[in-house]
Amino acid sequence: MNFLKDEVKGLFKVYVTRKIPREGLDLLEGYAEVKVWEGELPPPRDVLLEEVQAVDGLLCLLTDRIDKDIFTAAKNLKVVSNYAVGFDNIDLAEASRRGIVVTNTPDVLTETTADLAFSLMMAAGRNIVTADRYVRDGLWRTWDPLLLLGRDINGATLGLIGMGRIGQAMACRAAGFDMRILYFNEFPVDEVEKKFRAQKVTLEKLLQKSDFVSIHVPLTPSTSKLIGARELGLMKKEAILINTARGPIVDEPALIKALQNGVIAGAGLDVFQEEPIGKDHPLCRMDNVVVVPHIGSASFRTRTKMAVMAASGIVQTLSGNRPENIVNPEVFTD
Numbered sequence: 001m002n003f004l005k006d007e008v009k010g011l012f013k014v015y016v017t018r019k020i021p022r023e024g025l026d027l028l029e030g031y032a033e034v035k036v037w038e039g040e041l042p043p044p045r046d047v048l049l050e051e052v053q054a055v056d057g058l059l060c061l062l063t064d065r066i067d068k069d070i071f072t073a074a075k076n077l078k079v080v081s082n083y084a085v086g087f088d089n090i091d092l093a094e095a096s097r098r099g100i101v102v103t104n105t106p107d108v109l110t111e112t113t114a115d116l117a118f119s120l121m122m123a124a125g126r127n128i129v130t131a132d133r134y135v136r137d138g139l140w141r142t143w144d145p146l147l148l149l150g151r152d153i154n155g156a157t158l159g160l161i162g163m164g165r166i167g168q169a170m171a172c173r174a175a176g177f178d179m180r181i182l183y184f185n186e187f188p189v190d191e192v193e194k195k196f197r198a199q200k201v202t203l204e205k206l207l208q209k210s211d212f213v214s215i216h217v218p219l220t221p222s223t224s225k226l227i228g229a230r231e232l233g234l235m236k237k238e239a240i241l242i243n244t245a246r247g248p249i250v251d252e253p254a255l256i257k258a259l260q261n262g263v264i265a266g267a268g269l270d271v272f273q274e275e276p277i278g279k280d281h282p283l284c285r286m287d288n289v290v291v292v293p294h295i296g297s298a299s300f301r302t303r304t305k306m307a308v309m310a311a312s313g314i315v316q317t318l319s320g321n322r323p324e325n326i327v328n329p330e331v332f333t334d
């Protein structure tokens with residue numbers, strides 16, 4: 001891509017809502033005047049509303065709600081680049097209506113997120129967190145044939161809800177563990193069927209037959225509360241639910257009840273209905289649940305790639321090019 005670097009430098013203003021890896025900021029600083037919110041927590045709403053007023057580009061996080069009020073305040077805004085693959089924090093229709101480009105960071109985090117989903121499955125299946133606590137608490141007295149028995153990953157059936165990039169990366173890992181793979185998706189994905197003998201089934205069948213169910217769909221109005229009391233009730237009593245996608249895809253109160261009442265055996269959760277959750281959250285009090293703080297993409301390499309990709313979305317747009325990872329391409333067709 002041929003950027004007009006010298007011509008544009010200094011002309012544009014970009015606001016970045018949190019410290020991100022240096023590589024992304026370096027790229028932005030080559031093209032624009034960049035201001036970064038240095039706080040540990042997201043910028044308060046009033047700060048964000050003020051900071052966006054004069055900017056051409058906004059690099060934001062999934063913790064920033066980018067809605068109509070933000071777009072109204074941001075008179076010069078041309079591009080919003082989300083430092084995430086999911087963009088449910090952005091009012092996309094409103095952005096498109098105003099001709100504002102929205103970009104995200106797909107692909108670069110696929111494998112890293114699948115690594116975490118698989119880790120959660122293994123940790124929840126084999127009681128890793130409980131076992132670690134058991135040793136640290138000084139409770140380990142002898143080798144015991146009945147101590148901390150878990151569920152085999154190898155040979156088990158994995159149900160993948162969503163067979164996009166991350167779902168496929170999970171299928172690849174599961175095949176290595178000799179798992180049977182069922183998936184629920186809008187359309188069949190021939191490649192995973194051929195390569196990993198994955199079988200496309202209805203959501204009901206997937207829930208009934210799987211030992212582990214892992215969610216890999218974006219949060220949209222049609223996936224919100226996709227897994228509720230009825231769906232949890234269809235799962236095996238021994239089954240474990242993994243969610244590294246978005247919290248609101250699962251009806252959380254229904255999940256808590258299902259875990260408390262033994263409707264399902266456990267869960268491995270990276271995402272929650274409201275984030276962050278505190279130590280007194282009911283999910284934190286259950287031994288059959290592994291909780292981690294939304295770290296699906298959190299590896300050094302991936303977070304750096306995300307920073308460069310998110311910055312590129314802004315640079316490409318402000319340079320007059322169609323960005324590679326645009327999520328509302330309709331803004332270019334008018």
Ligand code: DGY
Pocket residue numbers: 062083084085086087109245296297
């Ligand atoms: C995403 O990208 O949507 C993840 O939730 C954070 O990396």
